[in-house]
Amino acid sequence: MQVTRNIMDQVRQDISEALRNSISELVAAGKLPPAVEAQAVQGIALEAPKDPNHGHLASPVALGLAKSARMAPRAVAEAIRDQLMQPGHSPYIEMVEVAGPGFINFRLSSKWAADTVRAIRSLGREYGTSTHGAGAGVLVEFVSANPVGPMNVVNARAAAVGDTLVRLLKAAGYRAASEFYVNDAGRQVDILAESVFAHVQQLRGVEYEFPEEGYRGSYVRDIAEKALADLGEQLGAAADADADAARALLREFSLQYILGWQKRSLGAYGVEFDRWFSEKSLRAAGAVEDLIASLTEQGLTYEQEGALWFRSTAFGDDKDRVLIKNDGDYTYVAPDLAYHKDKLNRGFTKLIDILGPDHHGYEGRMQAGLKAFGQPDGTLEVLILQLVTLLRDGEPVKMSKRAGEFITMDDLLEDVPVDAARYFFIMRNTSSHLEFDLNLAKAQSMDNPVWYIQYAHARCCSIFRQAEAAGIPASSWADPDIAQLAQASEAELVRKMAMFPDEVLSAAIERAPSRMARFALDFAGAFHSFYTECRVITDDPGLTAARLALVDAARTVLANSLNLMGVSAPERM
């Protein structure tokens, strides 16, 4: 037997079909006017009600049909219900009720519950995945922090959101890849090299003025010391003979130093990029020239005041953008456009850029570029993350770059466990400001949502240890009678686990990792309620078997949702 990946999906199809048939039958019998049929064919909505009292699925179809039927919504709903009661409809329907203003609510049968638990246990780690994306290529670019200093907390938020989004997209059947764009060719790196050079000279006892706009963090001196240790004579000789040669050496050295640092920090955070894309390599390949030539060929560039401009206003941007400055250098816009074109050339049909709140002005020019490339609207999606406020002891942590008082990503991860950091950073909508409570993230208590969820998983594992200790063979609960699970908390747990594939898909499609965070928390709550109400290991072998199977399915859902967030699922805590 083929295992259905998403039972709810199948049930929805069944019931939609049943509803549609019932309406046709009513029209044929003259109990509803023909006008409603045309309307009903448009599609029949079925939703999962928030309130469990409203059943597993509900349809507002009668509300929409009331007007053209010239009947009260409840009367329409009751007619449909009566028709649905005729035999031959879906085996998953246990009961149909009309409620409220005219909703048709469906309670699903124990066959449905049994199929759900069986499918989850059979699919295991695959439960929640789908083929919705049909292998379409999606490139998610995030963090892309300039290689000139430590990463900040918004970079950490971007890393958690981006990485989780990639996991979600993969689960939803997309060919998703993560990318970090390395700005290794711009002026920023030159300034870093000059800053390091000043330190090098100082360390060598040579007087040298620190650059006005130089980077002042203590890490700059660390790089200088490391460079002197590693490059030794070569660097000293260059510094004495040819400052530019020394700067070039330091430029490359600093870059590698910081890239290594960024990779370590992100790696410790559980974020491995599929690719670190070098701007320098893009330039070396002539991609920027090609881009400009192509735009020029389309008549989308012009010269003014010694600079070359991109007519981005032709595609909805606020103002035109400079591509080549009057000093002959590119602005960042030119390589960035070339980079986005490169992404398309590599076969990605959807590009997602995750940016910090200070970069939202960037979207207009990139969107203009994508249109100039002839891409349909929606090819590029820009997710702007809002600010993060750190709270310590209930007070906002004041950060001032000027005073050198700011919490870096490394500081944060030293303070807070990785699992907690990742969870906290994704638990809010990306468009909302995020308050990050450092005390709570560190707390090993029920108040901490990460602990609460992980505890539910550990509890499942503990039950299996107990079962084993009690000598209950695994074979005894391989395929138990799920109909024995009659408690409210059991039904609720099944209902929620059945919704997991839809949740994964929604989170992926809406680019909303926070949905997964909330689902996991909610599901853990349902598990704890069940655990308190129902003792799993009892004197009744049949009931014990059914509950062990239920716990097994719950453990899978917990583990899979934690895994999608990059949070560990511990067996003991």
Added chain:
RNA sequence: GCGCCUAUAGCUCAGUGGAUAGAGCACCGGCCUCCGGAGCCGGGUGCGCAGGUUCAAUUCCUGCUAGGCGCGCCA
């Protein structure tokens, strides 16, 4: 001035064209001879303001108000 984001319970936040708008925290009260009490159960006068679209608006549209961020030939 223009652009983006936000406005929902005391606090932090969900939610969505549909039923009585939810969760956590905080506060009050219950629940352990038993699988991990790191838990569970109960307790609520809240959608910034004003119009519009709709059978139905917290949700969509318009205009206000308040807050955050941005508006460089920096990235």
